[in-house]
Amino acid sequence: MSTAPYAQRRAKLASLLGPKGLAIVPSAPEQQRNRDSDFLYRHDSYFYYLSGFTEPRSWLLIGGDGTTTLFCQPKDLEREIWDGYRLGPTAAVAHLGVDAAYPVTELDARLPELLDGRDAVWYPFATHKALETRIDGWLGSLRARVRYGALCPGQQRDLCGLLDEMRLVKDSHEQAIMRRAAEISAGAHVRAMRLSARMLRDGQEVREYHLDAELLHEFRRHGSQYPAYGSIVAAGANACVLHYRADAGLVRDGELVLIDAACELDGYASDITRTFPANGKFSGPQRALYELVLASQQAAIVATRAGARFTDPHEATVKVLAQGLLDLGLLDRNKVGGLEDVIEKRAYFQFYMHRTGHWLGMDVHDCGGYIEPSEVGTVSERKDPLSGEIIKDRPSRILQPGVVLTIEPGLYVRAAEGVPTQFHDIGIRIEDDAIVTQTGCELISRGVPVTVAEIEALMRE
Numbered sequence: 001m002s003t004a005p006y007a008q009r010r011a012k013l014a015s016l017l018g019p020k021g022l023a024i025v026p027s028a029p030e031q032q033r034n035r036d037s038d039f040l041y042r043h044d045s046y047f048y049y050l051s052g053f054t055e056p057r058s059w060l061l062i063g064g065d066g067t068t069t070l071f072c073q074p075k076d077l078e079r080e081i082w083d084g085y086r087l088g089p090t091a092a093v094a095h096l097g098v099d100a101a102y103p104v105t106e107l108d109a110r111l112p113e114l115l116d117g118r119d120a121v122w123y124p125f126a127t128h129k130a131l132e133t134r135i136d137g138w139l140g141s142l143r144a145r146v147r148y149g150a151l152c153p154g155q156q157r158d159l160c161g162l163l164d165e166m167r168l169v170k171d172s173h174e175q176a177i178m179r180r181a182a183e184i185s186a187g188a189h190v191r192a193m194r195l196s197a198r199m200l201r202d203g204q205e206v207r208e209y210h211l212d213a214e215l216l217h218e219f220r221r222h223g224s225q226y227p228a229y230g231s232i233v234a235a236g237a238n239a240c241v242l243h244y245r246a247d248a249g250l251v252r253d254g255e256l257v258l259i260d261a262a263c264e265l266d267g268y269a270s271d272i273t274r275t276f277p278a279n280g281k282f283s284g285p286q287r288a289l290y291e292l293v294l295a296s297q298q299a300a301i302v303a304t305r306a307g308a309r310f311t312d313p314h315e316a317t318v319k320v321l322a323q324g325l326l327d328l329g330l331l332d333r334n335k336v337g338g339l340e341d342v343i344e345k346r347a348y349f350q351f352y353m354h355r356t357g358h359w360l361g362m363d364v365h366d367c368g369g370y371i372e373p374s375e376v377g378t379v380s381e382r383k384d385p386l387s388g389e390i391i392k393d394r395p396s397r398i399l400q401p402g403v404v405l406t407i408e409p410g411l412y413v414r415a416a417e418g419v420p421t422q423f424h425d426i427g428i429r430i431e432d433d434a435i436v437t438q439t440g441c442e443l444i445s446r447g448v449p450v451t452v453a454e455i456e457a458l459m460r461e
């Protein structure tokens with residue numbers, strides 16, 4: 001493992017802490033599933049970002065002078081026989097490029113001393129249960145020694161703000177992993193599409209879990225550690241349930257399947273959705289809605305470039321979708337008015353109720369503020385036309401090269417009065433992952449077809 005990207009990030013963070021600051025970054029706790037079975041362990045993203053280390057029960061301390069101290073599980077042959085290899089503090093120094101490493105059993109004894117003489121202690125606020133209590137304990141121990149010359153930090157500060165800003169822009173090391181994660185995920189979607197058409201052609205019963213298994217197989221075959229989030233494999237009307245999970249639903253000839261699934265690779269998520277006809281051929285109404293969502297996605301892609309605002313792709317999407325809903329008769333002009341009225345009154349919300357994207361990175365809904373930091377003081381208020389709530393608006397983040405986001409418009413048509421029956425129970429989302437560049441964006445998830453012609457051709461093979 002190259003330690004360079006992690007060392008660079010620690011050095012950058014150190015330069016932001018102030019010379020006498022100390023950052024404390026715990027890894028994630030293990031989570032019990034039931035009795036003596038745990039959920040599969042997933043490291044903490046901040047901790048991994050700064051260390052490249054995935055063992056539980058580890059802590060990273062970074063001083064404003066750049067000195068890094070690791071606390072990790074001590075070597076223990078008996079535990080390693082049951083739970084697996086541990087790096088241990090002695091090997092950790094060279095392997096991770098830290099300055100010092102100690103067994104985590106010494107954390108409570110050493111922390112007060114490491115806090116002595118600091119002016120600020122930084123840690124991620126409201127992310128780790130009982131972390132504040134733990135830090136209070138160390139500060140309390142230090143304060144008990146003030147008569148003997150100990151100097152307590154006067155400030156506690158939230159580390160999330162600094163790390164979120166750093167993580168928002170992906171360096172070349174991160175971009176390379178994300179391209180590969182998206183490539184693997186795209187291949188998995190291709191396999192699921194092909195399997196669906198083939199099984200139906202062969203007269204076999206297809207269930208959502210058959211397609212889910214295909215996705216998982218492809219993720220793991222290429223070394224992905226796990227899905228980046230709970231896979232959605234939604235056949236027919238299930239696609240109108242936004243957070244539906246892959247279940248046992250029957251995949252019927254003539255219906256659409258919506259798959260929102262992607263892998264995590266070496267700590268980085270991908271996030272892809274495709275919607276395709278189970279049998280490989282779109283019907284007229286399915287095609288009309290699909291082409292509309294695709295056109296709205298294309299408008300969002302064009303709006304995604306350095307210098308644009310985060311909300312620009314969403315606004316571009318909404319314009320296309322709103323016009324299409326009027327043209328297809330899903331919205332009645334006599335009731336909702338023209339394009340501007342539909343947008344202003346959010347009349348499209350019945351069919352499109354989520355945003356067009358989010359930051360993507362180590363976490364599928366990655367960290368990073370959506371407000372432009374240089375304009376936080378600019379606040380305007382408006383009344384939401386649907387809820388009547390007063391909403392505070394601040395200028396949306398200006399995109400810059402290296403930021404990664406999803407572009408994921410959709411339409412979800414539930415049966416309702418006034419909605420043309422040929423569109424009932426159709427749910428469509430198309431989601432791609434984009435790295436923002438100076439002049440536009442690089443779509444890293446297009447290893448799976450997206451146009452009607454390409455999908456139909458693939459599924460005929």
Ligand code: GLY
Pocket residue numbers: 229260271358364408431
């Ligand atoms: N798969 C989660 C999302 O699309 O936001």
Ligand code: MN
Pocket residue numbers: 271358406408431
């Ligand atoms: Mn997404």
Ligand code: MN
Pocket residue numbers: 260261271272273431
């Ligand atoms: Mn998704």
